[in-house]
Amino acid sequence: MDKGLLIQKIKDGTVIDHIPPGKALFVLKILGIDENTREIVSFAMNVPSSKIGIKDIVKVENRVIGEEELNKIALIGRDVTINIVQNYDVVKKFKVKLPSEVIGVVKCPNPSCISNTSEPVSYRFVVVDGRLKCHYCGKIISKDVEKWIVKEDVKREKIK
């Protein structure tokens, strides 16, 4: 029995498990979950875990989130595990994988980068040796990636 089962099992949806402690809110941000979200979203922070000590968990009901979107979560934790649940059964389970390119979720720390101007270009990073390198100015983010995470639609709104 999972000791960490503080939040109810879900019937259908996506369970994001083994999130590093305290980082659940960044996961919500990466997935664009905010006050306009209609799905039932529950999360727990600092839950005891036999595998990683303490962890956070996010559950999004009635929504199967795409693998590409979920893989962006690897930015904040390489051990994050995804469970796709259908009718209370886990039908698919996988570990997130850092994509080779990250578009839109991370803001370039360089204030004079073209992606930080009013130009209609999305934030865009290539992954080099597990680190993010800005496609435009070459700036590398080597630590505290979560500091630069922006809500997915921030830049999109700017483009409109």
Ligand SMILES: [Zn+2]
């Ligand atoms: Zn840049």
